[in-house]
Amino acid sequence: MKNTRKPLILIVLILVLIGLLPLVIPDSLYRDRLVDALQKRLHGPVQIGRSGIEYAPRPTLVMHDVVFNQDARTAKIDKLSVPISLHNLLNWGREIRGITVENGQFSPRFAMQLPEKLRPEADQPRLVQIDLKQSSVLLGSSVIGPIDATLRFASDGQLAELQAGDEGNHLDFHVQPKGGQFAVTLTASGYTLPFGHPVHFDRLLLKGLAGPDGIDIEDIRGDLYGGIVTGRAQLGWQDNAWTLAGTLRTNGVQAEPFSQVFSEVTHVSGRLAGESTFVYKADDYHKLFDQPGIDAQFRVSDGMLHNFDLITPLKSAQPATYARGGQTRFETFTGRLAVRGDTVQILDATLVGGKFNAQGQLTIQPNLKLNGAIMARLSGGTIQVANRISAGGVLKAPELSTATTNRPQPQAVNLTETPPAPDTATQ
Incomplete structure (x- = not known):
């Protein structure tokens, strides 16, 4: 016991001396x-x-x-x-x-x-x-x-x-030296994007190479609303100018929770697939996502437009305005999406659902007002109904206005008329 006590006392004295020296030196x-x-x-x-x-x-x-x-x-x-x-x-x-x-x-x-x-x-x-x-x-x-x-x-x-x-263990960021650059890996789980619209990823993986003027994000992979997202991008910073540009592809995404991020009332359900290119520019990275530039082609299968009834206006024989919700079922919904700042355009849109189909375009303005034109048709046997529908109101409460419904009538058939003789085959 005495042999152990002496070294301990010596260590304590050394530590005390080290602690006191700065007071006098x-x-x-x-x-x-x-x-x-x-x-x-x-x-x-x-x-x-x-x-x-x-x-x-x-x-x-x-x-x-x-x-x-x-x-x-x-x-x-x-x-x-x-x-x-x-x-x-x-x-x-x-x-x-x-x-x-x-x-x-x-x-x-x-x-x-x-x-x-x-x-x-x-x-x-x-x-x-x-x-x-x-x-x-x-x-x-x-x-x-x-x-x-x-x-x-x-x-x-x-x-x-x-x-x-981060404190919630949702983000894990690694940077490793690689030659004259750095290999960058970002892994996120249960992560909601902190900018723009709160899109939620089950898992997100980014891999790239970083240099003094930016990052080449060579691989983007994410699990999003039951589907997958892949792509690549480039993030650059030079002379106080920030640029983020790239491409993304989606497949099998559940359209309803994804579109509800933008509007809980007026949205679309079904399975979403598409491909997009995007460009963001700003003089400060905090503002980088304030002015998006996005061009995309999309296809939604076996779904429904919610709060957007395109069939009811076909039932009116006179011009009318419908300020109501409702639904429109479809087998396929395809088109192009163009986003410039706060303005969103849906172009060359085609919706097909059995005997019903519609084509048109729609603009969502910065104040969420709607402006669009849709040509809708309903065919069933000898009955055909067509009408031009103008979209107005706001995204949360669309207003659909119609002209006089075009109802082509089947041509009369004279059953007593002698049918023409068939052509004689050449001998």
């Missing part, structure tokens, strides 16, 4: 050593505003206002902390754990250079990981973040990956 005596160590580690000039020891919740060496390359727009850290832990003391000069960066701001080019800047020299201690708290990337006048993330290092001391996520 000014930071000016070790600041130059800190600066030299950081400059050697980061292969570039470093400035420290002030430094010292914090004791709560545990002894930590803290550096404030750390600036790299003599330019705060290149890289700046409000607070850099290194714990004075037993592990770091026992492995002094060989390995450091528990480094934390708070409120870091980095330019894209500095972030791209991190694998080289954090490359270890033979006489430097190995880094295990660095925790980034509330850190951001500066892109011109825009700021991406802040986010919490972790930098992890391989056994040889090289930077292995950056990993980030």
